[in-house]
Amino acid sequence: QSVLAQPPSASGTPGQRVTISCSGSSSNIGSNTVNWYQQLPGTAPKLLIYSNNQRPSGVPDRFSGSKSGTSASLAISGLQSEDEADYYCAAWDDSLNDSGWVFGGGTKLTVL
Amino acid sequence: QVQLVQSGSELKKPGASVKVSCKASGYTFSTYRMNWVRQAPGQGLEWMGRINTNTGNPTYAQGFTGRFVFSLDTSVSTAYLQISSLKAEDTAVYYCARGVSDYYQNNWFDPWGQGTLVTVSS
Numbered sequence: 706q707s708v709l710a711q712p713p714s715a716s717g718t719p720g721q722r723v724t725i726s727c728s729g730s731s732s733n734i735g736s737n738t739v740n741w742y743q744q745l746p747g748t749a750p751k752l753l754i755y756s757n758n759q760r761p762s763g764v765p766d767r768f769s770g771s772k773s774g775t776s777a778s779l780a781i782s783g784l785q786s787e788d789e790a791d792y793y794c795a796a797w798d799d800s801l802n803d804s805g806w807v808f809g810g811g812t813k814l815t816v817l
Numbered sequence: 818q819v820q821l822v823q824s825g826s827e828l829k830k831p832g833a834s835v836k837v838s839c840k841a842s843g844y845t846f847s848t849y850r851m852n853w854v855r856q857a858p859g860q861g862l863e864w865m866g867r868i869n870t871n872t873g874n875p876t877y878a879q880g881f882t883g884r885f886v887f888s889l890d891t892s893v894s895t896a897y898l899q900i901s902s903l904k905a906e907d908t909a910v911y912y913c914a915r916g917v918s919d920y921y922q923n924n925w926f927d928p929w930g931q932g933t934l935v936t937v938s939s
Contacts, residue, residue: 707861740925742862749912749932750854750862755925793862797924805878806852806864 708733709794711809718817722782725812727794729775733807737797739777741770744791744811753792754779781814789816819843821913821930828936834901837933839913846894847871850916852926853887853898857909867916868896903937910934 710728717723727739741754752761754770757777769780777796781788794809824838839851853865866877868887875887886899896913911933914926 738923742926749929750914750926751929752925752927755917755927756919756921756923761927795862795926803879805866805876808862808864811861 707810708798708807709796709809711792711794711812713810714813714815716815716817717781717784719784719786721784722780723784723814724781725779725792725794725814727777727779727809729777729796729807731775732800733775733796733798734772734777735775736799739770739772740795741768741777741779742793742795744793746790750793784816786816789814819915819928821915821928823911823913823930823933826934826936828938829903830939831903831905831937833903833937834899835903835935837898837900837911837913837935839896839898839930841894841896841915844915847891851887851889851896852914852916854912854914854926854929855909856912856932857906860909862912865898865911870896900935903935905937907935908937 715723738756742750743753744750757772758770767783771778791811791813793811798807820842822840827835829835847870850867852867855863855865864878865881868875884901888897913930917927918924
């Protein structure tokens with residue numbers, strides 16, 4: 706059971722806009738920034754969004770992130786077939802006895 | 818360019834040990850923490866902990882104490898993950914990932930190594 710909750714799957718057709726949610730608590734998303742990672746099939750995760758809504762160079766502006774309270778979202782507009790991947794949210798957790806990085810369980814995005 | 822290159826796949830018997838390497842290039846090794854992340858087959862990502870590449874001080878996440886050891890060889894810009902007394906449930910892909918911070922102390926992982934598959938089977 707992951708500390709951050711993500712839907713296990715999402716889907717859309719080419720050109721559509723899809724969103725993936727990530728729900729946490731006051732000790733993680735509520736007090737720290739959220740990062741998103743994209744894992745294409747058979748490859749290592751890659752940084753997609755950092756500090757809630759910042760895109761690294763090379764990441765298309767079709768990808769955007771937002772955060773409100775203890776939840777965050779990743780939006781992908783103009784969906785393309787190459788966006789089919791697993792997406793993970795992550796945040797630092799300030800729990801008293803066990804601080805550290807926590808991840809969502811991942812959302813498998815299918816482009817129909 | 819900034820790059821992390823990990824050692825190749827390993828097949829080990831239960832009870833054995835394994836040492837995974839992560840060689841960094843393209844930046845000053847001692848400036849960024851190195852994190853380790855586990856991904857069991859078909860599962861999500863799990864943070865194992867990190868090592869301060871300046872001091873060598875490791876931090877282990879819950880569930881990764883005792884049999885797991887992070888170490889460094891700064892002369893060759895390489896971080897290591899050693900797992901002892903291997904069990905079948907240690908079968909996973911292990912990733913190293915550079916920890917990056919900004920002025921506001923926000924942090925993220927970039928880049929990641931390509932991953933090392935460790936298979937534990939008799």
